[in-house]
Amino acid sequence: MKLVLEDGTTMTGRCFGAPRAVSGEVVFNTGMTGYVETLTDPSYRGQILTITYPLVGSYGVPAPRRAGSVDGPYEADRIQVQGLVVQSYVERYSHHAAVRSLGAWLASEGIPAITGIDTRTLTRRLREVGTMKGWLFPAEMDLERVKRSAEAVDMREEVFRLVSPREPITYEGGPLKVLLIDAGAKDNIVRSLLRRGVTVIRAPYHAPIAELAESADGILIGNGPGDPKDLGQLVTALRGLLGTYTKPIFGICLGNQILALAAGGDTFKLPYGHRGVNQPVQDLLSRRCYVTSQNHGYAVKHESLPAEWEPWFVNINDGTNEGIRSRLRPFFSVQFHPEATPGPEDASYLFDDFLRLCGAMKGSSDSRLKTAGAAAVDLRSTPTAGRS
Numbered sequence: 001m002k003l004v005l006e007d008g009t010t011m012t013g014r015c016f017g018a019p020r021a022v023s024g025e026v027v028f029n030t031g032m033t034g035y036v037e038t039l040t041d042p043s044y045r046g047q048i049l050t051i052t053y054p055l056v057g058s059y060g061v062p063a064p065r066r067a068g069s070v071d072g073p074y075e076a077d078r079i080q081v082q083g084l085v086v087q088s089y090v091e092r093y094s095h096h097a098a099v100r101s102l103g104a105w106l107a108s109e110g111i112p113a114i115t116g117i118d119t120r121t122l123t124r125r126l127r128e129v130g131t132m133k134g135w136l137f138p139a140e141m142d143l144e145r146v147k148r149s150a151e152a153v154d155m156r157e158e159v160f161r162l163v164s165p166r167e168p169i170t171y172e173g174g175p176l177k178v179l180l181i182d183a184g185a186k187d188n189i190v191r192s193l194l195r196r197g198v199t200v201i202r203a204p205y206h207a208p209i210a211e212l213a214e215s216a217d218g219i220l221i222g223n224g225p226g227d228p229k230d231l232g233q234l235v236t237a238l239r240g241l242l243g244t245y246t247k248p249i250f251g252i253c254l255g256n257q258i259l260a261l262a263a264g265g266d267t268f269k270l271p272y273g274h275r276g277v278n279q280p281v282q283d284l285l286s287r288r289c290y291v292t293s294q295n296h297g298y299a300v301k302h303e304s305l306p307a308e309w310e311p312w313f314v315n316i317n318d319g320t321n322e323g324i325r326s327r328l329r330p331f332f333s334v335q336f337h338p339e340a341t342p343g344p345e346d347a348s349y350l351f352d353d354f355l356r357l358c359g360a361m362k363g364s365s366d367s368r369l370k371t372a373g374a375a376a377v378d379l380r381s382t383p384t385a386g387r388s
């Protein structure tokens with residue numbers, strides 16, 4: 001197999017997945033474990049993933065999930081990456097839950113993978129030049145032919161259609177109801193809500209959101225692939241809703257970007273993104289730091305936020321935005337993944353805060369809580385296990 005980057009960098013290795021030609025944006029993730037979760041995360045749709053940790057495959061892959069379920073550790077029904085790049089693939093796995101090798105899983109889903117690559121050199125290149133387009137293909141194929149014929153995902157609106165459900169799906173979990181806007185949401189967002197006794201209406205990003213939101217106690221905008229600016233239809237729908245909606249809105253990753261755009265803010269592309277399980281962020285209100293799981297290539301411009309909004313979290317490595325919140329209303333979002341999978345669960349308290357707010361606003365006879373301003377204040381002053 002060969003990996004060629006758009007700056008001409010060429011690397012040769014061995015195939016351990018499907019021997020096929022693909023192209024996509026080449027990105028790297030620094031997590032040491034969690035390849036099953038990472039490979040099935042729809043935010044990676046269309047991208048060729050490099051894992052910087054050198055040994056990959058040693059714990060194999062567990063049994064496939066039950067059909068129609070959202071069982072972990074899978075984050076979706078299929079592998080989402082275009083291709084996989086590792087330094088040393090381990091075929092002989094050992095783990096009590098494993099039933100197949102990583103290579104067998106990749107091959108069964110038609111995903112090409114390459115081993116024997118100096119991923120440290122590759123990552124340094126991507127850090128210097130920035131994320132680049134690349135081609136992964138069997139070594140005997142001619143590059144010019146590959147460039148013409150390699151399978152690629154149309155990264156504009158098409159990519160969101162590939163990863164969102166066709167119709168709204170309801171998961172019964174309890175009396176509180178959350179509308180999850182899905183443009184590629186990870187299944188663990190659904191599991192995180194169900195675990196907390198919540199009914200989830202999982203709706204595609206192009207569904208009539210305002211209508212569906214009426215019967216829900218809050219809205220969660222999930223993660224997803226691509227560039228948030230290609231989701232103009234959702235941004236416009238949400239902008240309309242922000243004018244009248246009084247219940248809580250929480251965004252995760254792509255959801256942070258969408259909320260910022262709907263509020264009138266702007267996003268930009270990071271040179272090589274944040275992908276890993278040890279990204280440090282700081283809550284600007286409490287000054288408390290958290291280690292978080294992240295997978296994003298775009299970020300919100302702090303300075304673009306209109307007066308009602310304020311930066312909530314920042315990334316301690318590069319100072320970029322990691323969350324925003326309305327100063328007046330119960331609308332807030334984070335750029336990292338509180339549901340983790342893989343990664344640290346430091347930030348899972350955010351689900352509890354969001355749901356407590358949904359519950360308080362639904363059940364309270366206190367009319368002050370029904371006004372959005374009071375609810376936003378309530379969120380700020382609520383002590384939680386995660387913050388104590």
Ligand SMILES: NC(=O)CC[C@H](N)C(=O)O
Nearest residue numbers: 223224225253254297298
């Ligand atoms: N994990 C996500 O939701 C990623 C959001 C967006 N696709 C980005 O790369 O920034």
